[in-house]
Amino acid sequence: MKALVSIITPLYNSEAFIGETIKSILNQTYTNWELLLIDDFSTDNTISIVNDFIFKNENIKLITNETNQGAAISRNKGIMAAKGDYIAFLDADDLWKPEKLDKQIAFMQNQDCDVCFCSYEQIDEFGKPLNKLVKALPILSYKKYLKSNYIGNLTGIYNAKKLGKITSPNLRKRQDWLLWLNAIKASGKPAKSVQESLAFYRVHKNAMSSNKIALLKHNYWVYKKGLGFSTLKAIYSMLIFLWEHFFVKKKQTITLRKK
Structure with a gap:
């Protein structure tokens, strides 16, 4: 029997997109999975939409927060409830x-790989292709990953059977970067990628990543609070991050020809 994959999906007022997201999981050719949806005290129609899917699919489960607690805590609740040999995020x-x-699971098993990610494409709020491909690095060491977040969280999978349950530090933003840093560190070897694009990342007009000041602040806290660096080391790491993010990582995004 194929290994069980636990998929972790935090929710907050997600009625506009969650149905389409769940359908993309139901359409997987790999069928041995469980989907753990963690609702962070939504005030819209999210839970009603989710319950319609749960009624028809016993491998979809809902966990609800009694107050709004943030993405990191919600994601961690899903991780701790997961029963899978592998943990993935969407x-x-x-x-x-x-x-x-x-x-990705076949790749991980064939390559003896504990942490895996892949390339992905960008779409807009309406699902229209933006003709942008974010190309995954073939191999990603801890040292390289420390310089910038090279793993799209929607593409990452780790082997929980070997590494144990790797959770997210409780930071407001960039928790996923720290989670994958910890997973690579626990593995003791680099992460590897499937070069093919296997996912779609939705870009919102008012996305935080477009705010350069917010980018600086949240990434500084990854080094300072998340990794416990001294102020001087955190500032130095930020200078390396800025170079990597704007002059090196930028080359990973490729403009595709319009179809």
Whole structure:
């Protein structure tokens, strides 16, 4: 029997996208999975939409927060409840291609890989292609990953059977970066990627990543609070981050020809 994959999806007022996101999981060619949806005290129609799917699919489960607690705590609740040999993540507005799990799990097993990610494409709020491909690095060491967040969270999978349950530090933003840093560190070897694009990342007009001041602040706290660096070391790491983010990592985003 194929290994069980636990998929973690935090929710907060996600009625506009969650149905499409769940359908992209139901369409997976890899069928041995469980979906753990963690609702962070939504005030819209999210839970009603989710319950319609749960009624028809016993491998979809809902966990609810009694107050709004943030993405990190919600994600961690899902991780701790997960029963899978592998843990994967998909945010409530992103999508997977049907062969996503099949190809990555096979790759991890064939390559003896504990942490795996893949390339992905960008879409807008309406699901329209933005003709941008974010190309995954073939191999990603802890040292390289420390310089910038090279793993799209919607693409990442780690082997929980070997590494144990790796959770997110409780920071407001960039928790996923720290989670994958910890996973690579626990593995003791670099993460590897499937070079093929297997997912769609939804870009919102008012996304935080477009705010350069917010980018600086939240990434500084990754080094200072998340990793416990001294102020001087955190500032030095930020200078390296800025160079990596704007002059090196930028090359990983490729403009595709319009179809």
